[in-house]
Every structure is written in C-alpha cells, then in structure tokens.
Amino acid sequence: MQRGERTLTRETALIEALSRRFGPAPPGVVLGIGDDCAALSTNGDDYLLWTVDTLVERVHFDLSYTTLTQLGWKALAVNLSDIAAMGGEPRYALLSLGWPPERDPGLALELADGLAQAGREYGVAIIGGDTVASPGQLTVTITLTGVVPARQLLKRAGARAGDLIYVTDDLGEAAAGLEVLKRRPELDADLKAALVAAHLAPRPQLKAGRLLAREGLATAAIDTSDGVASDLYHICQASGVGAVIPAAAVPISPRVLAVAPYLQADPLKLALMGGEDYQLLFTATRDMAARLAPAFAGAGLDPPLLLGEIVAGDRVSLVTGGGEVDISGAGFDHFRLDLEPEEI
Numbered sequence: 001m002q003r004g005e006r007t008l009t010r011e012t013a014l015i016e017a018l019s020r021r022f023g024p025a026p027p028g029v030v031l032g033i034g035d036d037c038a039a040l041s042t043n044g045d046d047y048l049l050w051t052v053d054t055l056v057e058r059v060h061f062d063l064s065y066t067t068l069t070q071l072g073w074k075a076l077a078v079n080l081s082d083i084a085a086m087g088g089e090p091r092y093a094l095l096s097l098g099w100p101p102e103r104d105p106g107l108a109l110e111l112a113d114g115l116a117q118a119g120r121e122y123g124v125a126i127i128g129g130d131t132v133a134s135p136g137q138l139t140v141t142i143t144l145t146g147v148v149p150a151r152q153l154l155k156r157a158g159a160r161a162g163d164l165i166y167v168t169d170d171l172g173e174a175a176a177g178l179e180v181l182k183r184r185p186e187l188d189a190d191l192k193a194a195l196v197a198a199h200l201a202p203r204p205q206l207k208a209g210r211l212l213a214r215e216g217l218a219t220a221a222i223d224t225s226d227g228v229a230s231d232l233y234h235i236c237q238a239s240g241v242g243a244v245i246p247a248a249a250v251p252i253s254p255r256v257l258a259v260a261p262y263l264q265a266d267p268l269k270l271a272l273m274g275g276e277d278y279q280l281l282f283t284a285t286r287d288m289a290a291r292l293a294p295a296f297a298g299a300g301l302d303p304p305l306l307l308g309e310i311v312a313g314d315r316v317s318l319v320t321g322g323g324e325v326d327i328s329g330a331g332f333d334h335f336r337l338d339l340e341p342e343e344i
Ligand SMILES: [Mg+2]
Pocket: 036, 081, 082, 085, 222, 223, 225
C-alpha cells in the first residue's frame, strides 16, 4: 500500500469536503468526523462508540499470502483497535461482505471462522450485516460499536506542549512482516513467524486503552494504523501542537533490526512509516508518565515505550545527528531520510 503525503493530503481533503456536505453534527454527537470512532451521548453514563473499516482485496490484503480465516480476524481486529484508541470496550459488530460470484461461497465460512475467533477473544457479538456480489475484488466491511464511560473518553485532541509521547510496543513488525510475505527472504523460522503474525494477526490493545482511560493516564490517543509519522501528525493536527522524535530513541523492534538487512530496508523507516502495528500511540503529562509503568505492570502489561515529546508548533520532526527532518504525515512515498545510520 502506498501511503505517501499526497495520498494522505488527498484523503484528508476528501474527508473534509465530505464532512462539509454532511453539515454540522446534531446535539448528542460528542465526537463526529475526525477521530478513530464517533462518540454519541446516550442518556446513561456511557458514550456509545461507533466505527467502520473496509478491507479491499489487493489494496489491504492479498489472498496469495493471507488465508480467509486470517482475513476475518484482521477485519475485526482493525476495528477493535479504533475502539481501543478511545479507551472503550467493544460490543457489537455488523459485517458487510462483497463476494466475487465466481468464488466458492463456502469459502466465506472460513472468513466467518476468523471473525468469530476474534469476536470470542475480545467479547464482540456479530449480530447482522449484508452480503453482496462484488465483480472483481473481495471486500470486507465491519461496523463496530463500543462503550466508554463519558468522563474517560480518549481523543486525538488534548495533547499539550511538554507532554511525552508513548507507544504500547516497539515498532515496525507489521510492516516488516508484509515485506517478508512479499519478498520471501530466507529467514530463521521463528523470526519469520513472528513478523508474519504481526502483519496478519494484529492484537488490538484494548486492555491498554481501557487502562489509560480508566486511570486518566493519557491526554490524547490514536491507534497506529497508517504509520507513526502519520498517526502522530493526526494527534498534532487535532491538538494544535507539534512533536519531536529523537531518532536514536525510536523503539524499533529487535526483530525489525534483525530482518532489515535481509529486506535491504531501513529499520527506522519501517518503524516510523510502516503502518498496521495497531498499537496505541498516546501522550501523557509528566505526572501521568510517572504512573505509567506501575499501572501497566499492575494490569499485566509491558510498560509503554517513550517515543518523543509534544512541542509548540504544527510539525512532526525527527531529530537526527544530521539535523531535523520534517516527517509530518510522511508515508513510504514521501519519506526521504537520506542519512547513513551512523548519522542518526
Ligand atoms: Mg484509527
């Protein structure tokens, strides 16, 4: 998938144009277009979260290296990740399946198996949907609801200069896994299996999202779907701030460092521009930051990893030995870090 700045800008412009057509959100809509989920005020103490995601064959997945069961898991997982980014608990899902008529409809049951597996794992019931003939590609659309106590809602807006930026795991494995699937390098079997699993079977960070929300440990949050440079830029835009990431401190997965030479890839690029890790990226005041490690340990989770700091401004900057590079919204196309590793 190409996630260049041009793509991001075009997508952002389209979303803005569409939302103008739809007009302002009516009362009761706490969060409309522009966050990981919409949030609606119900009459109780909870907000209703509502999200939708579509996976399109040859854009988001390739059945030459993804089984339908894996696809079913991932289709729900990517939606669950958006609920996690709001601090919510998932509830109910609807499935809309676009199925090419020439394919055996019995195979759709394998996809349903993967969906059902993820549903059981994360406590989601799939309660309806639609199936249509799709001339060409297979498409899977999931609509998912969730709930979050009103006062605990996590949003992209809320980061302030001086906040620290964290991620819930080290970075780049899903992007490296995709390259491994495409290029099939000769690799250690365990390394290969771990990277491929990171790409095909992401684990949405619902527990971490609930913890951050419940304990008031984050000022803003998003899930890492497009790549950290893009996802962090979304937080910056929503919050009206900038961010600084010291290149030497980026928590690159050791597996990504190990596989990078086999892929002739820059591990820093995989970590910052590679998407689909489906971790949480969040900001915290220094007081909150001091409470993160014990709170995560108490919940049986690994401590979040420091990525950088929120600053005044409106750009995401990567600080290297060679100077600062603007990586705001950068994807594979746009990102040009023409620096030797020793300069970083
Ligand atoms: Mg998201």
